[in-house]
Amino acid sequence: MPPRDVAFVFPGQGSQRRGMLDALPPVDALDRLLDAAEALTGLELRAVALLGSEEDLADTRVAQPLLYLADWAWGAALLEANVTPAALAGHSLGELAALALAGVYSVEAGLQLVAERSRLMAAAAAGSAGGMAAVLGMEAETVAYAVADIPGVWVANDNAPGQVVLSGTHEGLEAATKGLTEAGARKVVPLKVAGAFHSPLMQPAGDAFAEVLAATSFADALWPVVQNADPVPTRDGTEIRARLAEQITAPVHWTDTMAALRRAGAAVLVEAGPGGVLKGLARRVEGLEAVSVEDGGLEAVVAKVGA
Numbered sequence: 001m002p003p004r005d006v007a008f009v010f011p012g013q014g015s016q017r018r019g020m021l022d023a024l025p026p027v028d029a030l031d032r033l034l035d036a037a038e039a040l041t042g043l044e045l046r047a048v049a050l051l052g053s054e055e056d057l058a059d060t061r062v063a064q065p066l067l068y069l070a071d072w073a074w075g076a077a078l079l080e081a082n083v084t085p086a087a088l089a090g091h092s093l094g095e096l097a098a099l100a101l102a103g104v105y106s107v108e109a110g111l112q113l114v115a116e117r118s119r120l121m122a123a124a125a126a127g128s129a130g131g132m133a134a135v136l137g138m139e140a141e142t143v144a145y146a147v148a149d150i151p152g153v154w155v156a157n158d159n160a161p162g163q164v165v166l167s168g169t170h171e172g173l174e175a176a177t178k179g180l181t182e183a184g185a186r187k188v189v190p191l192k193v194a195g196a197f198h199s200p201l202m203q204p205a206g207d208a209f210a211e212v213l214a215a216t217s218f219a220d221a222l223w224p225v226v227q228n229a230d231p232v233p234t235r236d237g238t239e240i241r242a243r244l245a246e247q248i249t250a251p252v253h254w255t256d257t258m259a260a261l262r263r264a265g266a267a268v269l270v271e272a273g274p275g276g277v278l279k280g281l282a283r284r285v286e287g288l289e290a291v292s293v294e295d296g297g298l299e300a301v302v303a304k305v306g307a
Contacts, residue, residue, distance in 0.1 A: 005265045005267050005268075006084075006267070006268045006269070006305050007085055007088060007261040007264065007269050008098065008101065008272050009088070009091070009269050009278045010071040010089070010095070010272055010273050011071065011091055011271060011273040011275060011278050012092035012095075013060065013063045013064060013197075015274045016057045016066055016274065018049070018050070018052060018053075019049070019050065022050075024070055024073045024074070025073060027073045027076050027077060029076075033069055033072075033108070033111060034046060034069065036108065037065040037069060040065070040111065041065055041115050045066055049066055059194070060121050060194050061119060061122050063093075064114050065115055065118060067093055067097075067273065068096055068110065068114040070273055070274050071094055071098075071272060072110070075088075075100075076101065078272055078293070081301075083302060086266045087223055087225065087265070088221075088223055088224075089227070091277075092197070092198070092247070095247065096110050096114055099221070099225060102222050103222040104219055104220075105216065113213070113216065116212050117209055117212075121195070121202065121205045122195075124205035125194040125195025125197075125202075127204070129170055130167065130169050130195055131167075131195065132167045132173075132196060132197060133166050133176070133177060133188050133190050134187075134188070134191055135163075135164045135165070135166060135180055135187075136162060136163060136186045136187045137184075137185055137186025138162065138164065138183075138185045139164075140164045142183070143185075146176070146180055147166065147176045153167070153168030154166065154198075155251055156196075157251060157252040158254060159254045159255065160254065160255055160282075160285065161255065163284070165191070166188075167196040167197060167199035167201070168196050168199060176188070198248070198250065198251055213245050214241075216241075218237035221235040221236075222235075224264055227244065227247070229250040231256040254281065258281070258285050262287075267289065268291060268305055269282050269290040269291075270291055271291070271292040276295070278290065279291065291304045291305075
């Protein structure tokens with residue numbers, strides 16, 4: 001079959017699981033990068049990935065470095081298999097892996113950013129009593145209208161048609177759950193996360209991370225990147241840095257991201273990372289195909305896209 005244009009998409013926090021490192025493709029640099037990640041975080045990341053509980057793995061300081069390296073390893077393996085992206089995107093933390101694969105910064109520099117991002121976000125979460133909840137069976141505009149007058153709650157992720165995530169204080173989420181259920185939402189499900197990510201409650205982390213980004217060298221991307229805060233494809237390194245600086249507090253516009261990837265020419269989304277969350281979200285978009293690297297490994301992806 002002739003090759004089909006693909007977009008690489010990288011999952012974020014929530015896709016971590018025990019044994020996630022065991023499923024990774026053989027990438028020469030991975031052991032060295034895991035050593036570096038453990039040194040940067042001061043955590044035994046390999047041991048947690050192998051034996052840790054769900055709660056251990058949900059720790060932001062653990063999940064983000066592990067997911068970043070897993071995402072990057074799958075992306076690197078795809079490139080080595082001659083699967084070339086028309087564009088790239090990542091969901092929240094996954095965006096940092098997308099930028100490393102696109103050559104905006106080295107994988108090592110990206111790991112340093114992720115270690116600092118996870119530390120800052122964990123500290124901000126500990127300092128604010130908040131959480132997140134998924135709203136099922138209601139469109140993003142309807143959800144946003146319904147919660148507009150509720151203090152302390154915001155739309156954090158527009159993941160796909162019929163799946164929206166809220167972020168906010170516990171009181172705000174409780175009020176939003178009641179109001180949305182009465183307004184016709186099929187279900188509102190609390191998420192097992194450490195804090196109110198992608199909301200103004202993360203502003204201390206966002207401000208501090210923006211300073212870190214300002215001191216980091218950003219190159220133009222090798223391929224167009226679609227970012228969470230402003231899902232318009234770009235290769236400009238300065239623009240990419242500015243959008244990434246907004247990401248911790250800004251909503252994840254994933255529905256718009258998937259549409260932008262289609263407009264960029266991608267016929268198939270290749271989920272490069274643990275699990276199949278992004279593949280599942282793509283199924284909600286008419287005419288969009290997706291495959292996960294964990295469905296059948298690199299050979300199955302190559303066969304799917306005809307590379």
